[in-house]
Amino acid sequence: MYTDLIEIYHALEKNRVKDPLPELLSLIDILSQRALRKTDLSGFKEKAIRYDAAAQQRKEGVPWEYIIGEAPFLGRMFYCSSETLIPREETELLTTVALDFIKSEWKPGKKLTLIDMGTGCGNIAISLALGCQDANVLASDLSPATIAVAKKNVERHQVQRRVTLFHGDLFSPFDETYYREKIDMVVCNPPYIPTGSLQKLAPEIIGHEPREAFDAGAFGINIFRRLIKDALLFLKPGGILTFEIGAGQEKLVTRLFDKSGGYSNLAYHPDHLDRVRVISAEKLQQNGC
Numbered sequence: 001m002y003t004d005l006i007e008i009y010h011a012l013e014k015n016r017v018k019d020p021l022p023e024l025l026s027l028i029d030i031l032s033q034r035a036l037r038k039t040d041l042s043g044f045k046e047k048a049i050r051y052d053a054a055a056q057q058r059k060e061g062v063p064w065e066y067i068i069g070e071a072p073f074l075g076r077m078f079y080c081s082s083e084t085l086i087p088r089e090e091t092e093l094l095t096t097v098a099l100d101f102i103k104s105e106w107k108p109g110k111k112l113t114l115i116d117m118g119t120g121c122g123n124i125a126i127s128l129a130l131g132c133q134d135a136n137v138l139a140s141d142l143s144p145a146t147i148a149v150a151k152k153n154v155e156r157h158q159v160q161r162r163v164t165l166f167h168g169d170l171f172s173p174f175d176e177t178y179y180r181e182k183i184d185m186v187v188c189n190p191p192y193i194p195t196g197s198l199q200k201l202a203p204e205i206i207g208h209e210p211r212e213a214f215d216a217g218a219f220g221i222n223i224f225r226r227l228i229k230d231a232l233l234f235l236k237p238g239g240i241l242t243f244e245i246g247a248g249q250e251k252l253v254t255r256l257f258d259k260s261g262g263y264s265n266l267a268y269h270p271d272h273l274d275r276v277r278v279i280s281a282e283k284l285q286q287n288g289c
Contacts, residue, residue, distance in 0.1 A: 050185070061203055080121045084150075092244065094187065111135075116138070118189060120213070121150055122165075125137045126153055129211070137215075141166075176233060180234075186235060186242070193246060238282060242278060263283060266280070
């Protein structure tokens with residue numbers, strides 16, 4: 001879409017249309033069914049963000065989401081900062097897959113316990129809680145600063161009673177005895193970019209977003225391996241593990257699931273470009289079926 005808009009702008013400019021930028025904005029407003037003119041820009045004044053200062057930050061590559069301090073996710077706004085990964089449209093697929101499982105696998109009214117591993121600003125955990133009133137979500141993250149941002153979002157969306165925040169590495173915050181085989185679903189948007197490929201990321205990303213949210217070791221599967229193995233301790237038989245992967249990583253991840261020997265019903269979920277971006281599997285029932 002962005003490429004198309006740039007091409008339209010250049011076409012307007014090339015053909016010497018007067019004021020090409022307002023013309024492009026007018027077109028976007030029409031195509032968005034007048035949504036553009038309804039956009040609320042009062043946040044700049046409320047946050048005391050000066051236009052010149054914001055422009056300077058953008059010149060330095062600071063993402064807009066960090067400048068204004070929030071980002072959209074599944075139709076809701078979430079606080080974010082340089083301590084948190086910016087919520088992305090790609091991750092909406094992971095959340096949608098998780099909510100679809102909830103609707104299809106469990107009867108309405110059944111109380112569910114979910115884990116959102118590496119919660120970041122809390123966008124996935126909160127979206128799950130808001131999407132399923134019967135779900136209690138345990139959300140963990142390695143960074144205390146990140147947890148502080150997630151806490152603000154939990155309060156913003158008023159889900160304090162159903163989203164509980166934990167600080168620690170992967171499953172370490174959860175008592176193994178208390179939570180053993182008590183979890184219905186584990187959801188995770190893990191790091192999945194090989195260390196050697198980080199320099200290929202856009203400077204805006206690698207220069208400003210937390211490196212630990214991307215760096216997944218030499219082959220990009222460090223967290224996948226731990227996630228698949230350790231989730232078996234906490235998931236109920238028949239419980240679901242689902243997480244986001246990088247484009248083209250499904251074969252590697254499939255081998256990890258096969259090697260674990262603890263899952264069935266492996267499923268691949270493609271994005272709008274038909275690339276597998278989310279993978280899910282069910283923990284084997286006690287009888288191995």
